[in-house]
Amino acid sequence: MHTTTVRISGVRIRGRTALWNGLAVLLFLLLIFGLLLHTVVDWDMSFHGMPLGEALWAGTNRRATVAVAVLGVLLLAVVAALAAGAPRSRARREVRVGPAGIELVARPAGWYRGRRAMLPWENVQLVSAPRAVFAESAGTSVHRASREVLDLYLFRGVEGLPDFARAAAVDGTPLDGLHAPAVRVRIGGAGNRLAASVRELAAAVDAARPGLFYRGTAVDQWFTPSVTGGEAAGTAPTVDAPAGYALPGAVWLDFRTPPLRTFGTLAGLVLLAAACYPPIHLLSRTDGGILAGLVGLVLMVPFLVGVCGALFSVLVLPRALARIGILVDPDGLVLVEKRPWRLRGLVRGRIPWGDVQAIVARGSAVLGVHGVKRAQERPVVDVYLRGDTAFRRLGVGLPVEVTRQGGADSARVRELVGFPAVRLRLVPSLGGGPRTGGEDLADQGPGPVRLPGARSRSALHAARPDLCHGFGDRGATGS
Helix, strand or coil, X not given: CCCEEEECCCCCCXXXXXXXXXXXXXXXXXXXXXXXXXXXXXXXXXHCCCCHHHHHCCCCHHHHHHHHHHHHHHHHHHHHHHHHHHHHHHCCEEEEECCCEEEEEECCECCECCEEEEEEHHHEEEEECCEEEEEEEECCEEEEEEXXXXXXXXXXXXXXXXXXXXXXXXXXXXXXXXXXXXXXXXXXXXXXXXXXXXXHHHHHHHHHXXXXXXXXXXXXXXXXXXXXXXXXXXXXXXXXXXXXXXXXXCEEXXXXXXXXXXXXXXXXXXXXXXXXXXXXXXHHCCCCHHHHHHHHHHHHHXXXXXXXXXXXXXXXXXXXXXXXXXXXXXXXXEEEEECCCCCCCEEEEEEEHHHEEEEEEEEEEEEECCEEEEEEXXXXXXXXXXXXXXXXXXXXXCCEEEEEECCXXXXXXXXXXXXXXXXXXXXXXXXXXXXXXXXXXXXXXXXXXXXXXXXXXXXXXXXXXXXXXXXXXXXXXXX
């Protein structure tokens, strides 16, 4: 077995970005105060005949001189810190995957001595390829992004890890098959370049030891290892819908926004406008001059926000209170969503149980309902449908992501599902209503049992336990 070397790029040194930002701020302030000091000192020397030293320390010039001196010292300190860390930031980082194990290396550069850690294969009990959420900066804004990482679970700790890998103790069993206590070494971080290096590293580890990769369903995996001996690709199962349904009746999972929250927002906007109107009316009837006029203009801003917001809330009230959710019955699933670009109206999409291949519960780094800035680690439920399913998502409003997949996204899914397939990803924790409840799924009155959307995971497991996988795994968050 040959040795594969993977170069690690895009590593961000902690604190170095803050130093560069501080350098820019200090340069700007030094330029402003320096120009000011130069102007007043030149005036005193030209028109009052003062020597340079006396002009710098005369009257009001003293404060500007002290400020420029302090800014200069701080600027030199920041430059010295950046220069001291320059060899470390420019050091070559790489991972060598060979017959003895995985070697993590940060090569020496300048006065940086480098770091080196060896992870022998006998110390590696499991390799997982989840996604993690990192804060990334783009210009002046900071957002949260989901990036690929590689987690190496070791039997014992290791010393000398480079800065692109971090070790953490694992006391529980976040993954089935993991022997605790263990040490997790995570390789990866923020940025596209580092994520690309992690993807290349995963392929190198797979070429050397594919059997070490995690093949359960507790955590969403972005890398699918090679097929090992005794492992076969899955085929679409034949589902007997009436026989497989384990509940006596239907279940309605309510994902609508709680009405109390909707009406509370409307009441808050009305109160804001009502609180701003009396002082605005009083100021308009008095002759208070420019100051009173400015105060009135300032109060007009929240008043208009309250009035316009209340009118808009009333306009979209039917859409906000629409009864969206998922109906689980003996025939399958029915997704009830809002009609796009309409204030009223619902659309329904039915998924018969015959189209469902598997239902997999796992932890995943997903995007929140507000987009990439709200990326976070959450438990998800993946419903895998046949590739030729007639289901089409026609509405909006549910925390559901529908994607067509040509291949498996993990080793365990490859055994359960035949591809191509359609994956319907549901994020139960983004459902409306309380996350806990004492409702009994077997307690059938007239109509379906009503549950909050946060309980969709337990409802699906109770309805079709024969199709569910990973619902008993620990570590739903995948952290």
